[in-house]
Amino acid sequence: MTLATxxxxxxxxxxxxxxxxxxxxxxxxxxxxxVLAIDDMSFNVMPGEFxxxxxxxxxxxxxxxxxxxxxxxxxxxxxxxxxxxIAGPHKAVGMVFQEESTFPWRNVIDNVAFPLELLGVNKSExxxxxxxxxxxxxxxxxxxxxxxxxxGGMRQRVSIARTLVSKPQILLxxxxxxxxDEQTRLLLGDKITQIQQDLNQTTLLITHNLTEAVQLSDxxxxxxxxxxxxxxxxDIKLPRPRTSDVVSSDAFGHYxxxxxxxxxxxxxxxxxDSESAQRGGSRG
Amino acid sequence: MASSSLAQHRAIPxxxxxxxxxxxxxxxxxxxxMGVVNKYVVPLPSQVVMALERIIVEENIFxxxxxxxxxxxVSCVMVIVLGVPIGSLLYRWRSLRSAVxxxxxxxxxxxxxxxxxxxxxxxxxxxxxxIVMSVITGLAPIIIKTTEGLLGVRPVLINVGRSLKLTDAQxxxxxxxxxxxxxxxxxxxxxxxxxxxxxxxxxxxxNLGGLGQLINDLSExxxxxxxxxxxxxxxxxxxxxxxxxxxxxxxxxxxx
Amino acid sequence: xxxxxQVKTPTATMGWAKSGRGSxxxxxxxRAGIFFGMAISWExxxxxxxxxxxxxxxLFSIWASIWKxxxxxxxxxxxxxxxxxxxxxxxxxxxxxxxxGIILGANRFLGAAYEPxxxxxxxxxxxxxxxxxxxxxxxxxxxxxxLGALSCFFTVALSTAGGMREVDKVLIRVGRSFRATPWxxxxxxxxxxxxxxxxxxxxxxxxxxxxxxxxxxxxxxxQGLGYMIMQIYARFDxxxxxxxxxxxxxxxxxxxxxxxxxxxxxx
Numbered sequence: 001m002t003l004a005t006x007x008x009x010x011x012x013x014x015x016x017x018x019x020x021x022x023x024x025x026x027x028x029x030x031x032x033x034x035v036l037a038i039d040d041m042s043f044n045v046m047p048g049e050f051x052x053x054x055x056x057x058x059x060x061x062x063x064x065x066x067x068x069x070x071x072x073x074x075x076x077x078x079x080x081x082x083x084x085x086i087a088g089p090h091k092a093v094g095m096v097f098q099e100e101s102t103f104p105w106r107n108v109i110d111n112v113a114f115p116l117e118l119l120g121v122n123k124s125e126x127x128x129x130x131x132x133x134x135x136x137x138x139x140x141x142x143x144x145x146x147x148x149x150x151x152g153g154m155r156q157r158v159s160i161a162r163t164l165v166s167k168p169q170i171l172l173x174x175x176x177x178x179x180x181d182e183q184t185r186l187l188l189g190d191k192i193t194q195i196q197q198d199l200n201q202t203t204l205l206i207t208h209n210l211t212e213a214v215q216l217s218d219x220x221x222x223x224x225x226x227x228x229x230x231x232x233x234x235d236i237k238l239p240r241p242r243t244s245d246v247v248s249s250d251a252f253g254h255y256x257x258x259x260x261x262x263x264x265x266x267x268x269x270x271x272x273d274s275e276s277a278q279r280g281g282s283r284g
Numbered sequence: 285m286a287s288s289s290l291a292q293h294r295a296i297p298x299x300x301x302x303x304x305x306x307x308x309x310x311x312x313x314x315x316x317x318m319g320v321v322n323k324y325v326v327p328l329p330s331q332v333v334m335a336l337e338r339i340i341v342e343e344n345i346f347x348x349x350x351x352x353x354x355x356x357x358v359s360c361v362m363v364i365v366l367g368v369p370i371g372s373l374l375y376r377w378r379s380l381r382s383a384v385x386x387x388x389x390x391x392x393x394x395x396x397x398x399x400x401x402x403x404x405x406x407x408x409x410x411x412x413x414x415i416v417m418s419v420i421t422g423l424a425p426i427i428i429k430t431t432e433g434l435l436g437v438r439p440v441l442i443n444v445g446r447s448l449k450l451t452d453a454q455x456x457x458x459x460x461x462x463x464x465x466x467x468x469x470x471x472x473x474x475x476x477x478x479x480x481x482x483x484x485x486x487x488x489x490x491n492l493g494g495l496g497q498l499i500n501d502l503s504e505x506x507x508x509x510x511x512x513x514x515x516x517x518x519x520x521x522x523x524x525x526x527x528x529x530x531x532x533x534x535x536x537x538x539x540x
Numbered sequence: 541x542x543x544x545x546q547v548k549t550p551t552a553t554m555g556w557a558k559s560g561r562g563s564x565x566x567x568x569x570x571r572a573g574i575f576f577g578m579a580i581s582w583e584x585x586x587x588x589x590x591x592x593x594x595x596x597x598x599l600f601s602i603w604a605s606i607w608k609x610x611x612x613x614x615x616x617x618x619x620x621x622x623x624x625x626x627x628x629x630x631x632x633x634x635x636x637x638x639x640x641g642i643i644l645g646a647n648r649f650l651g652a653a654y655e656p657x658x659x660x661x662x663x664x665x666x667x668x669x670x671x672x673x674x675x676x677x678x679x680x681x682x683x684x685x686x687l688g689a690l691s692c693f694f695t696v697a698l699s700t701a702g703g704m705r706e707v708d709k710v711l712i713r714v715g716r717s718f719r720a721t722p723w724x725x726x727x728x729x730x731x732x733x734x735x736x737x738x739x740x741x742x743x744x745x746x747x748x749x750x751x752x753x754x755x756x757x758x759x760x761x762x763q764g765l766g767y768m769i770m771q772i773y774a775r776f777d778x779x780x781x782x783x784x785x786x787x788x789x790x791x792x793x794x795x796x797x798x799x800x801x802x803x804x805x806x807x
Contacts, residue, residue, distance in 0.1 A: 070717075097714065099708075105732040105733070115718045117728070118720050118724055166718060297649055297653035298652070300649075301656065325676055326675075379567065380570060383574065384574065394789050394792060394793060396789075397755065398766070401758070401772075402782070405776065405778065485665045485667045488670075503671030503674075503675075515668055519664050523660040523661070527660070
């Protein structure tokens with residue numbers, strides 16, 4: 001329902017969505033052993049908008065991420081960018097992964113310049129651009145260091161800069177802060193908000209972290225647990241520009257409580273599932 | 285696509301591997317019979333198979349295996365009896381450890397077997413030479429792994445022991461040793477592998493005793509099928525030995 | 541013939557040993573203590589006459605023999621032969637090993653079919669193949685190179701295949717997400733990611749090739765350091781035997797160290 005209304009209002013304002021997720025379904029395997037990871041999901045992301053997809057662990061978030069990123073190209077339904085169906089990595093999408101993904105054999109600047117190198121951009125231009133984005137993520141002065149000399153949060157910022165340097169129309173992130181501690185997470189969130197506003201960067205964030213989602217997003221898509229469906233879409237009308245201070249506001253608490261009541265049910269189902277799976281596993 | 289769905293059945297690659305080996309022997313047999321490959325360099329695979337009976341009956345391969353096994357068992361036991369205490373000592377004495385661990389690591393990489401003529405002078409062409417040399421070659425890995433295993437014991441387990449007021453001996457027997465056992469065993473596996481290589485190799489080099497000497501004898505008699513057969517036999521025995529060690533090691537590893 | 545298929549753990553242990561390294565003064569004192577303690581007891585044992593003459597020769601005679609060896613042209617002639625054998629084995633064995641390793645590592649099906657054979661044959665006593673190598677390549681240098689290459693092959697193939705499989709999956713996804721071409725994937729992702737295991741394999745292969753070539757020389761040859769060892773042994777010239785062994789260990793150690801430095805893997 002939410003979808004229909006928002007699509008209608010978009011059509012009225014004349015702005016085309018940048019990313020359309022239309023009745024996407026993904027099933028792994030066939031027959032009785034198969035798993036329905038995503039079931040008929042639909043939502044849009046507008047230009048310049050920050051959308052988060054939130055759901056409990058195991059709800060198929062990462063599958064959705066891989067489909068939109070083009071790393072999983074067999075799926076039902078459509079993921080559309082400028083009316084083009086995604087099959088294989090699309091040049092408009094830049095991905096940031098959950099895992100540590102910097103190249104350990106390249107220093108910071110060469111890591112960031114990597115996508116430009118693939119495109120055959122000449123060296124001076126590529127270094128200029130890389131410098132710019134390193135500065136943007138706040139790593140000026142660390143250009144020559146190897147990733148092993150950086151903290152986890154800094155390495156994740158290198159990954160983000162590496163993706164931004166390729167100037168993606170859509171920044172697609174899968175739990176980019178999952179491995180970080182809470183404070184680093186909040187501060188990096190500030191950085192992301194600021195970058196997103198500076199570049200007017202369309203962003204789709206996949207996460208299981210509620211505060212993070214509310215802190216950063218314009219809209220939150222809440223997913224159900226297995227199969228992953230759209231449970232609800234919540235507009236976050238917190239003022240922009242935002243900083244991490246927003247987490248102490250009443251409105252913030254209100255949104256968190258509202259979404260948590262939805263999420264709680266799903267998370268509980270997930271927990272019961274994994275507990276019974278463990279019991280079954282230890283027995284067998 | 286086809287290969288990925290094939291790979292899902294575990295048996296298929298195993299069958300392919302085995303049939304490639306068998307196929308290679310068949311092709312070799314044909315080439316030899318056609319005279320493409322020189323018969324005086326490579327024997328017919330069928331002859332090698334036939335020679336196995338001769339090796340077993342006339343050359344008394346199982347008797348020789350016993351000799352090799354005797355040297356193996358003595359060396360393997362010695363390696364543990366010496367290696368585990370030395371490794372524990374190095375764990376206990378930090379300063380000694382930082383002084384000699386690099387030396388022991390260098391020992392593991394050094395071509396120590398080359399010193400066999402020295403022991404030949406000391407002990408003559410006797411099983412003692414084989415055993416002493418093999419123990420020396422096999423010692424380094426087990427020492428290193430024992431120390432590594434003990435150092436890797438989770439501090440919380442040691443604290444549990446402390447809180448229960450265990451004596452040093454109890455601590456070692458009831459906490460440190462069991463916790464380090466999987467790592468120590470992977471050291472044992474390495475050491476025993478070194479020992480096997482060394483025992484068979486030195487038997488071959490100094491022409492003494494068991495399986496190694498058999499290969500030497502047969503090749504000096506220019507008994508082609510016999511030499512190839514004996515080599516094949518030794519390879520099979522070694523592979524069986526490694527497989528058993530590996531099984532034991534995975535069995536000892538905590539499930540996780 | 542010693543350290544071969546067991547390649548993985550010696551490396552791991554050495555990496556670990558490094559962390560335990562403290563070149564503090566006390567460490568050096570202990571080292572010096574052990575060193576001189578051993579030297580003095582050796583010398584005492586040598587002079588006590590308890591053991592058969594020359595089994596434990598005086599350190600001074602060993603020292604003298606080392607200098608004599610290092611000054612003799614015969615030593616260098618033999619060193620050259622052995623060095624060539626090791627170099628050729630390493631080149632041939634690594635070349636084949638890397639090729640086969642990449643094939644086995646890249647294709648899961650072929651890996652499952654053939655890698656077990658490489659894996660289990662790797663740690664067998666390769667020296668027993670020497671008679672076969674003599675039949676195929678004659679008694680000269682070629683049979684030693686062949687045997688050395690064979691030993692080296694297994695080590696390098698296994699570490700290459702392992703390295704290929706252990707390339708971090710997320711890095712492959714990063715490459716794909718930036719739409720890297722297959723050539724770019726190979727040169728910018730796989731190659732640099734596999735550098736360490738492959739170079740480490742080559743370093744271990746050097747160790748294997750060295751032992752194998754030298755042992756083969758002690759068995760049957762008329763030149764090389766292994767041959768020289770057996771000649772000295774035949775003369776019962778114990779000080780020289782100790783001396784030459786020490787020289788060979790030092791050369792092998794230095795070779796290993798240099799390769800470790802060059803390849804950036806811990807030695």
